[in-house]
Amino acid sequence: MRRKYKLLTPLLFITPALSLYLFYFLIPIPMSFYFSFFDWDGYSPPETFVGFDNWKEMLKDDIFWNSLIHNFVFVILTLLIQIPLGLGLGLLISMRLKGMSFMRTVYFFPLLLSSAAIGILWKMIYEPNFGALNAFLKAMKLDSLTKPWLGDYSTALGAVYATTSWQWIPFYMIVFAAAISEIPRELYEAAKLDGASSWQSFLYVTLPCLKGTIMVTAVLGITGSLKYFDLVYIMTEGGPGNSTDLLATYMYKLAFNSHRMGYGSTVACGLFIVSFALSYIVYRVYVKGVEVL
Amino acid sequence: MKMKYVLIYTIAFIWLFWTLFPLYFMAVTSVKTQMEFFTTSPWQFPAKPTFENFKNVLSSGFLRNILNSVIVSGISVLLNLFVSTMASFAFARFNHKVFNWLFLIFVAGLSIPLHVTLIPIFVITKRIGLYDTLMALMGPYIASQLPVTILVLTNFMRGIPREIEDAAKIEGCNSWDLYWRIILPLSKPAIVSLGMFNLVMYWNEFVYALTLLSTPSKWTMTLGLFQFQGRYSINVPGMLSAVTISTLPVLLAYIFFQDKIVEGMTMGATKG
Numbered sequence: 173m174r175r176k177y178k179l180l181t182p183l184l185f186i187t188p189a190l191s192l193y194l195f196y197f198l199i200p201i202p203m204s205f206y207f208s209f210f211d212w213d214g215y216s217p218p219e220t221f222v223g224f225d226n227w228k229e230m231l232k233d234d235i236f237w238n239s240l241i242h243n244f245v246f247v248i249l250t251l252l253i254q255i256p257l258g259l260g261l262g263l264l265i266s267m268r269l270k271g272m273s274f275m276r277t278v279y280f281f282p283l284l285l286s287s288a289a290i291g292i293l294w295k296m297i298y299e300p301n302f303g304a305l306n307a308f309l310k311a312m313k314l315d316s317l318t319k320p321w322l323g324d325y326s327t328a329l330g331a332v333y334a335t336t337s338w339q340w341i342p343f344y345m346i347v348f349a350a351a352i353s354e355i356p357r358e359l360y361e362a363a364k365l366d367g368a369s370s371w372q373s374f375l376y377v378t379l380p381c382l383k384g385t386i387m388v389t390a391v392l393g394i395t396g397s398l399k400y401f402d403l404v405y406i407m408t409e410g411g412p413g414n415s416t417d418l419l420a421t422y423m424y425k426l427a428f429n430s431h432r433m434g435y436g437s438t439v440a441c442g443l444f445i446v447s448f449a450l451s452y453i454v455y456r457v458y459v460k461g462v463e464v465l
Numbered sequence: 466m467k468m469k470y471v472l473i474y475t476i477a478f479i480w481l482f483w484t485l486f487p488l489y490f491m492a493v494t495s496v497k498t499q500m501e502f503f504t505t506s507p508w509q510f511p512a513k514p515t516f517e518n519f520k521n522v523l524s525s526g527f528l529r530n531i532l533n534s535v536i537v538s539g540i541s542v543l544l545n546l547f548v549s550t551m552a553s554f555a556f557a558r559f560n561h562k563v564f565n566w567l568f569l570i571f572v573a574g575l576s577i578p579l580h581v582t583l584i585p586i587f588v589i590t591k592r593i594g595l596y597d598t599l600m601a602l603m604g605p606y607i608a609s610q611l612p613v614t615i616l617v618l619t620n621f622m623r624g625i626p627r628e629i630e631d632a633a634k635i636e637g638c639n640s641w642d643l644y645w646r647i648i649l650p651l652s653k654p655a656i657v658s659l660g661m662f663n664l665v666m667y668w669n670e671f672v673y674a675l676t677l678l679s680t681p682s683k684w685t686m687t688l689g690l691f692q693f694q695g696r697y698s699i700n701v702p703g704m705l706s707a708v709t710i711s712t713l714p715v716l717l718a719y720i721f722f723q724d725k726i727v728e729g730m731t732m733g734a735t736k737g
Contacts, residue, residue, distance in 0.1 A: 181640045182555035182564060189552035189611055190567065196608035197574055200585030207584060214587075264477060269470075275477050277723065279484055283730060284715045286669030288687035289708045292694050293491050296701055304490045304507040311506065338487070346727055347734045388734055395576040402671045406691055420580040427584050428676065437584050444581040451576035 201444060207437035214433040226438040236439060239410075239417040240446065242329060243398055246336070246418070250393040254337055258344020258389065263378070265345065266352040276349070283342045291406030294335040298322045298407075322408050325415045332407055332416050336400065344389050351385040352378065387461050391454050398447045419443040495519070495706035502702050518706035527707055529682055530689030531714075537599050537685060538667035541606040542660055548607065549614040550656065554644045556615070557622035558630075568619065574612035575733075579605075580672065587676050601677040602685070606670060610663050613733040621655040622648055655732070661722060662729030665715060686711050 208226050210218035230236050265276040282290065297304045300320035309317050321331040355378065363373040401420040404410065410417035410425060417425075423443060427436025490507060496514035497505070505511070556568045586605055587596075595601040629651075630643055638646070649656075674688040684692065690711055694704050719726055 178559075179561065179563065182559035182561075185551045185555035185640070185644070186564070186567060189548040189571075189615065192548065192604060192608045193571065193574070193611050195589075196586060196604045197579075197582055197611075198570070200582035200589070201577075203585035203588070204581060207588075260476075261480060264473065264480075267473065269473065271474075271477070275481060278481060280719075280727060281484060281488065281716070284665060284719055284726075285712050286671065286687050286690075288669070288671050288690045289711050290487075292690060292704060292708055293487050295694070296494070296705060297487060297490060299701070302503060302507060302701065304486070307507045311508070338483070342484075343730065347731050350731050385734075392734060399578040399580070401578075401580055405675075406671075406694075420578060423580060424583065424672075424676075428587075433584055440581045440584060443578060447577055447581075451573075454576075 204437045204440045204444065207434055208441050210434040212434040213431045214427065215431075218434065222434070226435045229435065230438050230442055235414045235417060235422060236419075236442065238414060239419045239422045240442075242416065243400075243418050243446075245329070246333065246397040246400060247394050249333055249337075250340075250397050251390060254341050255344050255386070255389050255393055257337075257341050259348050259382070259386070261341065261345040262348025262352055263374075266349050279345060280342050282339050283346075285339070287339070287402030288406055290335060290339055291403045294331075294338070295322065295407050298331055323412055325412055328408055328412060328416045332404055335407065336403055339403070340396075344393075347389055348382065348385060351382055355381045384462075387458055391458060394454055395447065395451055398443065398450065419446070491705050491709055491712075494702050495709045497702045499700060499702055518702050519710065521703060522707045522710060525693075526681055527686075527689050527693070527710070530684045531686050531711070533599055533683065534668055534686035537602050537606065538664055538670075541603050541610075541667050542663045544603065545607045545610055545614060545663055546656055546660055549611060549618055549659075550649060550652065551644065552611075553615050553618035553622050554648050556619040557625075558643075558648075568615075571612050571615050575616070579609050583672065583676055586673075590677055596677060597679050597683055599683060602670075602673055605673045605677070606667055609673075610666060614659050614663065617659060617732045618652065618655055621652055625651050658725050658729035658732055660729075661718075661726045662732065664718075665726065665730075668715060 207218055209221060209223060211220040211222045211225070212218040261279060265272050265279065285293075296302075298321035300306060300318070300323065303321075305321065306318040309315065319327055321327050359377045359381070360373055363377050368376065398419070400418050401424065404416055404418055405421050405424065408416045410421045414422070419439065420443060423436050423439040426432045426439060430436075493510055494502060494507060495518055496516065497511045498515055498517070501511055552571075556564055582605075590596045590601045625648065630638075630647055633643060633647055669687060670685070671687045671691070674685045675691070678684055678688060681689075681692070690707055693707055697703055
C-alpha cells in the first residue's frame with residue numbers, strides 16, 4: 173500500500189506534462205506511420221489503403237534523396253564552419269579587452285530575431301535588382317559577380333546556408349563563451365609561470381577544457397540540422413526547382429501544398445527514421461568520446 | 466604585441482559589420498519611401514526619413530497579429546512552466562525505474578524534429594475543432610518545449626540541497642507544499658531564464674502557426690510577416706518596416722534582461 177502511494181504522488185505531478193507530450197508529440201509519430209500506408213488528400217478520412225506503395229515511391233524519389241543530401245550538407249557545413257567560428261568568436265568575446273562586452277551584446281542580436289524576420293530580411297538582401305548585396309558588389313565595381321542569389325541553382329543553397337550561419341553562429345559563440353568563463357584562471361596562471369605563450373595556453377589549457385563543450389555543440393549541430401525548415405521555406409520554398417529543399421520543407425509541401433497527405437507522411441517517417449538513426453549513432457560516438465576523454 | 470591587438474580588433478570589427486549590416490539595411494529601408502528605395506542605393510540613408518510605412522503596416526491588421534502572438538506566447542509560457550516544474554520536481558525527487566524511463570522519453574524528444582508530427586497534429590486539431598483558433602497553437606507550443614525545459618529544470622532541482630525539504634517534511638509538509646513553497650521559490654533563477662527563453666521561442670515560432678491557422682485575423686506575428694511578403698513583395702520598405710516592428714519587442718526585452726535571455730538561450734546546451 174505504502175509503495176503504491178509512493179508512486180502515485182510523483183505520477184500525479186508528471187501527468188499534466190506527460191499527457192500534453194503524449195497527445196502532441198509521442199502519439200503523432202505512430203500516426204504518421206499509419207498515414208503513410210494511405211493515399212489521401214487530407215480532406216476526407218484516409219480511405220484508400222495502398223500498402224507500401226508510398227514507401228516504394230519514396231525510395232525511388234530523387235527529390236527525397238536530394239533533400240536528404242541537402243540536410244547532410246547542412247550538417248557538414250555546421251561542423252566545419254559554424255562551430256569553429258563560434259569557438260573563435262567565443263574566445264574573442266572572452267578576452268579581457270576594451271569593447272568586448274559591447275561586441276558580445278551586439279553579436280548576439282541575430283539569435284533574438286524570428287526566422288520569419290531573418291528570412292524576409294535576407295531575401296531582400298539577395299534580391300537581384302534592388303538588394304543590398306548586389307548594390308554592394310556594384311559599388312565595389314564587381315558587377316560581374318552580381319547574381320540573382322536565390323534564383324540561381326548554383327548559389328541558392330549556399331545563400332540560404334549563409335543566412336542560417338548568420339542566425340546560428342552567435343548561438344555556438346555564446347555556448348563557448350559560457351564554457352570558457354568556467355575554466356579556472358589558475359590553470360592559465362600556472363601555464364604562464366611555465367613560460368607558455370598564449371598560443372600554447374590555448375592549445376594545452378583552453379582546448380582540452382572545452383572538449384566536452386565541443387562535443388555537445390557537435391551533437392546540437394547535427395540534430396539541429398535536420399530541424400531546419402523556417403528559413404528555407406520563407407526564403408525559397410525549396411526552389412528554384414528543388415535545389416534548396418530539405419526533408420522538412422519537401423514533406424510540408426507534399427502534405428499541405430500538393431495535398432498528398434499520405435506520401436507527405438511517408439517522407440515525415442523518413443525524416444523520423446533518419447533523425448532517430450543519426451541521434452543513435454551520435455549518442456554512441458558521444459558515449460565513446462566521453463570514455464576516451 | 467601591437468600587431469596582435471590590431472588583428473584582434475580587425476576581426477572583431479569585421480564580425481560587427483557582418484552582424485549589423487542586415488539590420489542597418491532593414492532600419493534604413495524601413496524609413497524610405499518606395500520611390501526613394503527604387504532610385505537610391507540600398508545602403509544610402511534617406512534624405513528625409515518617413516514613418517509612413519510603419520503607420521501603414523500597423524493599420525493593416527499586423528497589430529492584430531502581434532497581439533495574437535503576445536496572447537499565445539504569454540499563456541503558453543505560463544502553462545509550460547507550470548507543468549514542467551511539476552514534472553521536474555517529480556523527476557528530481559523520486560527515484561524509480563518508471564520515472565527514469567519517462568525522463569529519458571522526454572529528453573529523447575530533443576533530437577526528433579517536430580516536423581515529423583505536423584500532419585498528425587493538423588489532423589488532430591481539425592478533429593477536435595480547434596483548427597484556425599489561437600487555442601490550437603498552445604498544445605503544440607507547450608509540448609515542443611517540454612523536453613528542454615524539463616531537462617534543465619530537473620538538473621537544476623537535483624542541485625537543490627535536500628536538507629531544507631527534510632526539515633519541512635518533519636514539520637508535516639506534504640508533497641504539494643514541498644513543491645509549491647520550497648522547490649518552486651528556490652528554482653526561481655532557472656525558471657526566469659527558461660521563461661525568457663521560451664517566450665522568445667514562442668514569439669518567433671512559425672511552422673505550427675503556418676499549419677494550424679488560416680484566417681488573417683488569427684495569424685501570429687511571424688505568419689503575418691510571411692503572408693505579407695507573399696502579397697506585397699514589391700513594397701520592400703513596407704515589408705522591412707513590418708520586420709522592424711516585429712523585432713523591436715525582443716530587442717527591447719534584450720536591453721533590459723540581457724543576462725537572463727543569454728543564460729536561457731544557452732541553458733539547454735550547458736546545463737543539460
